[in-house]
Amino acid sequence: xxxxxxxxxxxxxxxxxxxxxxxxxxxxxxxxxxxxxxxxxxxxxxxxxxxxxxxxxxxxxxxxxxxxxxxxxxxxxxxxxxxxxxxxxxxxxxxxxxxxxxxxxxxxxxxxxxxxxxxxxxxxxxxxxxxxxxxxxxxxxxxxxxxxxxxxxxxxxxxxxxxxxxxxxxxxxxxxxxxxxxxxxxxxxxxxxxxxxxxxxxxxxxxxxxxxxxxxxxxxxxxxxxxxxxxxxxxxxxxxxxxxxxxxxxxxxxxxxxxxxxxxxxxxxxxxxxxxxxxxxxxxxxxxxxxxxxxxxxxxxxxxxxxxxxxxxxxxxxxxxxxxxxxxxxxxxxxxxxxxxxxxxxxxxxxxxxxxxxxxxxxxxxxxxxxxxxxx
Amino acid sequence: xxxxxxxxxxxxxxxxxxxxxxxxxxxxxxxxxxxxxxxxxxxxxxxxxxxxxxxxxxxxxxxxxxxxxxxxxxxxxxxxxxxxxxxxxxxxxxxxxxxxxxxxxxxxxxxxxxxxxxxxxxxxxxxxxxxxxxxxxxxxxxxxxxxxxxxxxxxxxxxxxxxxxxxxxxxxxxxxxxxxxxxxxxxxxxxxxxxxxxxxxxxxxxxxxxxxxxxxxxxxxxxxxxxxxxxxxxxxxxxxxxxxxxxxxxxxxxxxxxxxxxxxxxxxxxxxxxxxxxxx
Numbered sequence: 001x002x003x004x005x006x007x008x009x010x011x012x013x014x015x016x017x018x019x020x021x022x023x024x025x026x027x028x029x030x031x032x033x034x035x036x037x038x039x040x041x042x043x044x045x046x047x048x049x050x051x052x053x054x055x056x057x058x059x060x061x062x063x064x065x066x067x068x069x070x071x072x073x074x075x076x077x078x079x080x081x082x083x084x085x086x087x088x089x090x091x092x093x094x095x096x097x098x099x100x101x102x103x104x105x106x107x108x109x110x111x112x113x114x115x116x117x118x119x120x121x122x123x124x125x126x127x128x129x130x131x132x133x134x135x136x137x138x139x140x141x142x143x144x145x146x147x148x149x150x151x152x153x154x155x156x157x158x159x160x161x162x163x164x165x166x167x168x169x170x171x172x173x174x175x176x177x178x179x180x181x182x183x184x185x186x187x188x189x190x191x192x193x194x195x196x197x198x199x200x201x202x203x204x205x206x207x208x209x210x211x212x213x214x215x216x217x218x219x220x221x222x223x224x225x226x227x228x229x230x231x232x233x234x235x236x237x238x239x240x241x242x243x244x245x246x247x248x249x250x251x252x253x254x255x256x257x258x259x260x261x262x263x264x265x266x267x268x269x270x271x272x273x274x275x276x277x278x279x280x281x282x283x284x285x286x287x288x289x290x291x292x293x294x295x296x297x298x299x300x301x302x303x304x305x306x307x308x309x310x311x312x313x314x315x316x317x318x319x320x321x322x323x324x325x326x327x328x329x330x331x332x333x334x335x336x337x338x339x340x341x342x343x344x345x346x347x348x349x350x351x352x353x354x355x356x357x358x359x360x361x362x363x364x365x366x367x368x369x370x371x372x373x374x375x376x
Numbered sequence: 377x378x379x380x381x382x383x384x385x386x387x388x389x390x391x392x393x394x395x396x397x398x399x400x401x402x403x404x405x406x407x408x409x410x411x412x413x414x415x416x417x418x419x420x421x422x423x424x425x426x427x428x429x430x431x432x433x434x435x436x437x438x439x440x441x442x443x444x445x446x447x448x449x450x451x452x453x454x455x456x457x458x459x460x461x462x463x464x465x466x467x468x469x470x471x472x473x474x475x476x477x478x479x480x481x482x483x484x485x486x487x488x489x490x491x492x493x494x495x496x497x498x499x500x501x502x503x504x505x506x507x508x509x510x511x512x513x514x515x516x517x518x519x520x521x522x523x524x525x526x527x528x529x530x531x532x533x534x535x536x537x538x539x540x541x542x543x544x545x546x547x548x549x550x551x552x553x554x555x556x557x558x559x560x561x562x563x564x565x566x567x568x569x570x571x572x573x574x575x576x577x578x579x580x581x582x583x584x585x586x587x588x589x590x591x592x593x594x595x596x597x598x599x600x601x602x603x604x605x606x607x608x609x610x611x612x613x614x615x616x617x618x619x620x621x622x623x624x625x626x627x628x629x630x631x632x633x634x635x636x637x638x639x640x641x642x643x644x645x646x647x648x649x650x651x652x653x654x655x656x
Contacts, residue, residue: 088477090471090475090556091471091475091477091480092471092477094467094468094470094471094475094560095467095468095471095472095483097463097464097467097468098464098465098467098468098487098527098531099468099483099486099487101464101523101524101527102486102487102490102524102527102528103486103524104524105498105502105520105521105522105523105524105525106490106493106498106524106525107486107490108501109497109498109500109501109502109505110493110497110498110501112501112504113497113498113500113501116500116501123503123504123507124507126504170391170392170395173387173388173391173392174388174392175388176384176385176388177385177388177389181389185392185395185396186646187642187646188396188399188400189395189396189399190638190646190649191399191400191403191635191638192399192403193649194581194585194634194635194637194638194645195403195585195631195634195635196584196585196586196587196603196604196630196631196634197585197587198587198604198607198608199406199604199607199627199630199631200402202607202608202611202623202624202627203402203403203405203406203624203627204402205611206405206409206620206624207402207405213417213418213421214421215405215421215422218421218422219422222422247398247399247402250399251399252649255646255649255650256650259650279384304492304494307494308494308495311496311588312587312588315588316608330494330496331496333496333497333500334496334499334588337496337499337500338500338592343500343504346500347500347501350494350496350497350500353494353497354493354494354497357494361489361492361493364492365485365488365489365492
């Protein structure tokens with residue numbers, strides 16, 4: 001904030017700036033230039049700050065664009081600005097506790113993972129031995145890594161079907177329904193989201209029991225088929241696990257899709273409808289293009305979150321087996337760290353995962369950051 | 377006028393009805409099996425409801441598992457994380473909404489990106505950190521790291537609400553002589569109480585339902601099991617009796633609090649989930 005001093009004589013005689021009010025109080029410290037109380041109003045509505053210096057009052061007229069504004073607002077703004085100048089640290093103080101927590105438990109661990117990836121040891125002494133790039137070399141050249149990539153990719157395919165295509169299609173089906181009906185469907189479909197994941201997995205574990213007593217085997221037994229070992233069969237396991245994870249998440253993505261659809265102005269749909277666009281034509285040429293940002297968003301959170309989401313079913317039911325059929329990049333980090341107690345190798349894998357997902361993460365961040373999706 | 381073609385509505389309703397059935401079936405079985413007489417779990421598997429519902433399975437669980445202890449741990453864990461996160465997120469969101477300062481965008485980016493870091497990546501170093509301070513299998517060990525790991529969401533969500541809050545009210549409160557902290561605690565927070573409540577419920581449910589983290593950090597000692605971990609341990613090592621009836625009973629007991637909370641505050645919860653994820 002800059003002030004141009006007026007000549008003292010002019011100020012005293014009240015010329016020029018048209019000063020009417022007196023300078024009310026000034027700082028007791030003669031060296032401090034301006035206190036927040038040392039403002040006064042000129043007749044023409046401009047703001048002036050004054051300073052008591054020795055015995056004379058120096059009027060300094062404010063030279064800024066603000067002088068065009070209404071006096072009342074201007075005074076507050078100026079006061080607030082002065083105050084903010086004195087307390088420039090305040091916002092940092094508000095943010096500091098949260099930021100420390102995030103740095104300490106997200107970013108420091110991230111850096112520590114990076115550091116750990118050059119060492120070998122165990123959970124009690126993770127930095128036992130410096131091995132350079134050996135962990136990376138072993139991970140990237142081993143047979144396991146190829147399998148992890150393949151299985152992760154395969155799972156992502158299931159996730160795109162179960163967490164993008166199914167919920168979005170279901171949401172499109174609600175287009176012509178009333179708000180009350182939509183509310184009912186989304187409330188029910190969302191129910192699995194509020195139930196603990198491992199509880200959900202236990203219920204499904206009963207369905208997938210390998211004996212005739214499991215629900216699915218009872219159903220196929222009804223049609224005369226022999227019971228299947230759903231969670232031990234390398235072909236059946238991944239779809240079974242995917243079914244559980246997507247059952248849990250589907251309702252949430254349905255909710256997002258509904259929100260995206262509701263954001264499309266009704267007038268567009270009505271206009272298209274009046275013009276004769278029905279059913280598939282309406283969806284393909286009107287709804288889908290307007291819905292694209294939401295679709296993109298759901299796709300990205302599915303890609304980023306699905307390995308995360310399938311983690312619990314794998315942990316509870318298969319531990320990555322049989323024969324790595326349900327293993328993936330994220331679960332392998334956990335098993336390296338907590339089943340084989342090799343934090344170094346786990347961390348190398350973490351770094352590889354972050355690098356692979358970095359682009360997606362940045363993309364999601366941009367979506368969060370800009371108002372790309374829609375405004376309510 | 378709305379776009380509606382009543383003739384073709386039976387098909388969407390049919391498909392959505394099937395989806396509703398598929399979503400509800402496992403939950404019906406969960407409750408149904410827990411109420412079946414324990415020796416009849418595998419008779420008439422296709423029928424989830426028994427003609428003679430009993431609470432036997434619940435009695436078995438209550439007698440064989442220190443469920444009160446688990447409940448207490450779950451409660452302290454989720455309430456601790458909720459209160460802590462709200463306390464940290466409120467002032468941070470306030471500053472991000474109403475102040476201009478250097479590095480604001482960078483710091484906000486740090487907050488948002490922290491949400492997208494896969495949890496397995498941070499869990500291992502966090503576990504090692506807790507081990508170093510001998511906090512494994514303790515309640516503070518469970519709670520404290522969670523104050524940072526998912527905190528970004530709360531900051532982000534509250535900021536969305538604060539941004540729409542009228543600045544004039546803030547200026548008025550400043551004129552009346554409130555300093556910025558008083559403006560936060562006496563004006564901004566009370567005015568956004570519904571958003572804060574919805575966020576609190578969201579955090580509470582999510583924390584209550586956490587499984588992997590409490591298993592890693594609290595899974596080493598029965599005294600530090602949360603309900604989710606307790607159910608899991610009971611599933612892996614059932615102590616006597618037919619296990620499915622009582623496993624389902626334990627799982628119903630675990631889910632009941634969050635489901636009830638959801639049914640009571642459905643609107644707010646659904647809104648919070650949508651806003652947090654979709655609104656930018």
